[in-house]
Amino acid sequence: MIATEPLHRALGLSDEEFEAIVTRLNREPNHTELAMFAAMWSEHCSYKSSKVHLRTLPTEGPQILVGPGQDAGVVDLGQGMACVFKIESHSHPSAIEPYQGAATGVGGIIRDILAMGARPVALLDPLRFGPLDDPRNRYLFSGVVAGIGGYGNCVGVPTVGGEVKFAASHSSNPTVNVMCLGFARADAVQTGRRGGEGNVLLLMGAATGRDGIGGVSVLASRTLEDDAAESRPSVQIGDPFSEKLLIEACLELSERGLLWGIQDLGGAGLTCAVSESAARAGIGADLDLDQVHLREPSMEPFEILTSESQERMLAIVRPADLETVLEVCRGWGLEARAVGKLRGGGQLFVRREGHVVARVPAAALTDEGPEYHRPLASPPWLIRVREDDPATAPFTGSLEDAFLAVLGSPGIASMRWAFEQYDSLVQGGTVMGPGADAAVIRLEGTIRAVAVSTDGNGRYGFLDPFLGAAHAVAEAARNVAAVGARPLAVTNCLNFGNPERPEVMWQFAESVRGLGEACRALGTPVTGGNVSFYNESGDSAVVPTPIVGVVGLLDDYRLMTRAGFADSGSSIYLLGTTFAELGGSQFAETVLGKVSGRPPELDLEAEANLHSFLYEAARQDLLASAHDCSDGGLAVALAECAISGGVGFSVSLSGRELAPHVRLFSESASRAVVTARSGREEGVEQLAGLHGVPLTRIGLTGGSRMRFEGMLDVALADALVVYEGAIPKLMSESRSQGVPPV
Amino acid sequence: MTAAARPRVGVVTFPGSLDDRDALRAIRFMGGDPVPVWHADHDLHGVDAVILPGGFSYGDYLRTGAIARFAPAMTAVREFADSGGPVLGICNGFQILCEAGLLPGALIRNRGLSFICRWINVRMQDERGDVLQIPIKHGEGQFIASPQELARIEDEGLVALRYCSPDGVVDERFTPNGSANAIAGLRNQHGNVLGLMPHPEHAVDPDLGPTGGQFVFEWLFAAARERVPA
Numbered sequence: 001m002i003a004t005e006p007l008h009r010a011l012g013l014s015d016e017e018f019e020a021i022v023t024r025l026n027r028e029p030n031h032t033e034l035a036m037f038a039a040m041w042s043e044h045c046s047y048k049s050s051k052v053h054l055r056t057l058p059t060e061g062p063q064i065l066v067g068p069g070q071d072a073g074v075v076d077l078g079q080g081m082a083c084v085f086k087i088e089s090h091s092h093p094s095a096i097e098p099y100q101g102a103a104t105g106v107g108g109i110i111r112d113i114l115a116m117g118a119r120p121v122a123l124l125d126p127l128r129f130g131p132l133d134d135p136r137n138r139y140l141f142s143g144v145v146a147g148i149g150g151y152g153n154c155v156g157v158p159t160v161g162g163e164v165k166f167a168a169s170h171s172s173n174p175t176v177n178v179m180c181l182g183f184a185r186a187d188a189v190q191t192g193r194r195g196g197e198g199n200v201l202l203l204m205g206a207a208t209g210r211d212g213i214g215g216v217s218v219l220a221s222r223t224l225e226d227d228a229a230e231s232r233p234s235v236q237i238g239d240p241f242s243e244k245l246l247i248e249a250c251l252e253l254s255e256r257g258l259l260w261g262i263q264d265l266g267g268a269g270l271t272c273a274v275s276e277s278a279a280r281a282g283i284g285a286d287l288d289l290d291q292v293h294l295r296e297p298s299m300e301p302f303e304i305l306t307s308e309s310q311e312r313m314l315a316i317v318r319p320a321d322l323e324t325v326l327e328v329c330r331g332w333g334l335e336a337r338a339v340g341k342l343r344g345g346g347q348l349f350v351r352r353e354g355h356v357v358a359r360v361p362a363a364a365l366t367d368e369g370p371e372y373h374r375p376l377a378s379p380p381w382l383i384r385v386r387e388d389d390p391a392t393a394p395f396t397g398s399l400e401d402a403f404l405a406v407l408g409s410p411g412i413a414s415m416r417w418a419f420e421q422y423d424s425l426v427q428g429g430t431v432m433g434p435g436a437d438a439a440v441i442r443l444e445g446t447i448r449a450v451a452v453s454t455d456g457n458g459r460y461g462f463l464d465p466f467l468g469a470a471h472a473v474a475e476a477a478r479n480v481a482a483v484g485a486r487p488l489a490v491t492n493c494l495n496f497g498n499p500e501r502p503e504v505m506w507q508f509a510e511s512v513r514g515l516g517e518a519c520r521a522l523g524t525p526v527t528g529g530n531v532s533f534y535n536e537s538g539d540s541a542v543v544p545t546p547i548v549g550v551v552g553l554l555d556d557y558r559l560m561t562r563a564g565f566a567d568s569g570s571s572i573y574l575l576g577t578t579f580a581e582l583g584g585s586q587f588a589e590t591v592l593g594k595v596s597g598r599p600p601e602l603d604l605e606a607e608a609n610l611h612s613f614l615y616e617a618a619r620q621d622l623l624a625s626a627h628d629c630s631d632g633g634l635a636v637a638l639a640e641c642a643i644s645g646g647v648g649f650s651v652s653l654s655g656r657e658l659a660p661h662v663r664l665f666s667e668s669a670s671r672a673v674v675t676a677r678s679g680r681e682e683g684v685e686q687l688a689g690l691h692g693v694p695l696t697r698i699g700l701t702g703g704s705r706m707r708f709e710g711m712l713d714v715a716l717a718d719a720l721v722v723y724e725g726a727i728p729k730l731m732s733e734s735r736s737q738g739v740p741p742v
Numbered sequence: 743m744t745a746a747a748r749p750r751v752g753v754v755t756f757p758g759s760l761d762d763r764d765a766l767r768a769i770r771f772m773g774g775d776p777v778p779v780w781h782a783d784h785d786l787h788g789v790d791a792v793i794l795p796g797g798f799s800y801g802d803y804l805r806t807g808a809i810a811r812f813a814p815a816m817t818a819v820r821e822f823a824d825s826g827g828p829v830l831g832i833c834n835g836f837q838i839l840c841e842a843g844l845l846p847g848a849l850i851r852n853r854g855l856s857f858i859c860r861w862i863n864v865r866m867q868d869e870r871g872d873v874l875q876i877p878i879k880h881g882e883g884q885f886i887a888s889p890q891e892l893a894r895i896e897d898e899g900l901v902a903l904r905y906c907s908p909d910g911v912v913d914e915r916f917t918p919n920g921s922a923n924a925i926a927g928l929r930n931q932h933g934n935v936l937g938l939m940p941h942p943e944h945a946v947d948p949d950l951g952p953t954g955g956q957f958v959f960e961w962l963f964a965a966a967r968e969r970v971p972a
Contacts, residue, residue: 150857153881154802156797244757244760420857420858421857424859426760426761426764428767428943
């Protein structure tokens with residue numbers, strides 16, 4: 001019965017965790033302390049189920065300036081510049097309140113970048129929803145997209161990418177991930193390790209209110225039950241205007257050397273920011289809750305300590321700089337209050353109305369949380385599902401119908417409906433915006449640029465979590481290479497079900513293993529990320545959804561390669577080899593109605609060779625276009641090149657041993673479609689040989705049709721209608737945007 | 743270069759302005775001298791022309807531009823405009839000019855209710871009728887005015903730009919936000935105040951896309967030079 005449930009259980013702590021707290025404190029915690037532990041030891045903050053696996057990931061490389069464990073990863077761009085980047089999940093709040101859930105996700109990740117001393121320059125939003133024939137999924141999709149736009153557009157950070165996919169398992173559990181990139185001078189990156197006894201803790205930004213209390217423990221670290229709507233008060237409300245002021249004020253403080261340290265307030269609010277600031281420096285802190293700018297004066301200490309009110313940052317300031325810092329904040333119309341001081345001794349003292357209301361070792365909250373080796377078990381049903389290989393069944397249907405069905409399937413079709421709701425141009429750095437293989441953002445005043453892409457194939461993850469995660473890395477890096485950039489590093493958001501279920505934990509462990517193997521092979525270390533568990537409701541969990549973000553560097557963005565066919569009469573080449581691989585393919589799902597078989601094999605050496613070819617070919621200006629080949633296979637890749645460039649093609653896909661539909665729709669990895677610049681064909685062929693990349697000349701660009709010799713022949717205009725029209729058509733079936741269906 | 747050849751162009755930053763740095767960059771790219779102006783400033787630092795940039799001034803939670811028009815800098819902008827100084831309002835700047843009464847009409851939620859970020863075509867409403875490619879990015883860009891006011895706007899030839907097809911056909915189908923008479927940009931009776939929903943500052947650098955915005959800066963610089971003889 002709830003009435004007799006001990007408080008620690010109501011707060012999400014197990015009996016064993018409660019005992020561990022008692023042992024650590026040598027006494028029973030009071031209610032305030034218990035709330036602090038519950039927040040900090042929640043799955044969301046402590047990574048207690050995932051840590052043992054995450055430790056196996058490769059995190060080092062000459063290009064890595066800051067790896068995991070900080071607010072965001074940092075990679076060296078050379079010439080004194082650095083790129084700060086991180087991805088996070090905001091799925092749980094978005095499932096309950098899509099607009100604010102997504103909006104505050106954007107705000108939160110921006111503050112992570114800001115906490116590293118970087119100006120946020122780009123956002124990407126990988127999203128997963130249930131099928132759009134369900135009105136609730138349309139409501140969630142339109143609400144999340146509007147929320148991302150509503151916040152991102154108003155805060156002045158361009159949204160330049162992110163993919164949207166659909167699967168039944170996401171029906172009640174949408175996946176909403178947000179990635180942010182920032183640029184900073186490499187020597188100005190804040191690592192938050194400097195403490196300094198006597199330095200002032202300055203709380204900047206919005207007032208602290210009762211919103212978001214229990215966000216990390218109630219929302220993010222439990223499964224959503226039928227009464228999820230009652231959790232709506234746990235969802236925070238975003239104020240992008242305050243965030244914009246916070247960005248400008250923090251950057252001015254950083255620029256003027258007035259920040260000794262800076263920390264964002266996100267999950268677990270003030271408790272997390274203060275304990276992390278102190279624990280990282282190996283000291284303690286005094287925190288006076290009377291000084292916190294409250295929205296409601298009657299707030300209890302535990303509420304002030306765990307509130308997740310948005311748009312707040314905690315600055316660590318030398319006492320001598322305090323007046324100047326407050327003046328900068330006033331200039332931006334920003335509230336800022338000294339709420340405490342760092343002190344020696346490692347203890348965190350919290351006072352309210354003159355009394356000590358909590359006294360805990362800072363490190364006990366941050367570093368001494370539980371760590372679990374949860375049991376793993378591969379699900380028995382997977383064997384049967386994998387045995388059903390879609391490539392073995394003969395296909396007798398119309399290839400043309402199949403082609404148009406795949407092209408118009410929501411996971412493939414144009415996402416213009418969504419990304420036109422995002423400002424992708426503000427800040428004037430967007431060289432390539434949404435809808436391309438990778439987004440490209442230039443470094444102001446230079447010819448250099450960063451390319452970034454996010455990917456993750458849920459069907460592959462479902463059928464083989466190891467391969468699924470490895471493919472996510474390979475595909476995101478391939479996208480970055482396709483625009484002519486050298487992939488540098490990885491961030492990841494791992495979206496899974498309940499880790500207390502051995503099947504889910506096995507999926508998670510396998511995914512991390514796949515992630516690590518691919519990152520090692522491709523030379524792209526992991527700089528951090530986020531784990532989102534408990535993405536399930538009732539008996540349905542999300543398919544394993546590791547979303548991988550890859551950041552790469554373009555030496556000269558004027559040599560960037562685009563996906564669209566640029567001209568008529570160019571030779572089209574297929575790089576890589578097509579095998580009979582339809583397991584987990586878009587064709588199998590859309591046309592055969594199956595998600596079965598094994599995902600394509602992944603030869604990481606071949607993948608790495610392809611990336612170095614693409615990067616080198618762009619540098620030598622050999623290519624008129626380049627596009628990676630993934631979901632929907634060669635047929636879709638070619639169609640996208642034609643649609644994007646407005647130029648048709650005629651190709652002949654050889655390989656008699658493969659059935660026509662396999663040649664068209666196989667999703668064999670490590671492939672790309674490129675066209676040579678006129679007169680550079682020989683250069684392309686030689687370079688492919690040099691890098692050991694199999695290359696086949698399959699046809700020519702030109703005309704207004706998509707001709708696959710002996711297979712199908714479709715007018716470009718007809719394909720365009722299907723490709724561009726699919727999502728608007730599905731979404732127009734519901735004009736009731738903003739009204740949740742009961 | 744002389745001051746007149748290299749006009750000094752101010753950009754007013756309100757709290758919540760977003761495209762202010764982009765406007766300053768575009769001024770420099772086009773050969774002007776960019777001058778930042780803060781919303782709390784009481785004068786415009788002697789600039790030859792002024793831009794009210796895009797963004798969400800003061801969050802625009804009440805109504806777009808409704809708060810910004812009360813900023814101290816706006817008193818200076820009004821005086822500058824009244825004395826014939828060239829003023830360009832872009833997106834939120836256009837909304838502020840309408841709120842301040844420096845341009846007629848108002849800008850409300852897009853017809854489709856969604857924010858739209860897209861490269862579009864606009865046709866200049868002069869003898870040449872050039873078609874420019876410039877991006878829009880706004881949620882509240884649907885221009886409206888009372889029937890009498892709209893008639894006056896048309897009679898006095900105040901429309902500067904209309905949305906159109908790539909080959910210049912003005913038609914409702916090519917008006918992304920439902921604006922009355924496909925109005926994308928408007929000037930005042932004296933011709934020195936111009937408000938635009940499209941963003942010319944994002945269409946000047948050929949490295950980033952089409953350069954339809956260059957025409958707008960050329961107009962602004964020419965107006966600035968005319969006002970300040972060399």
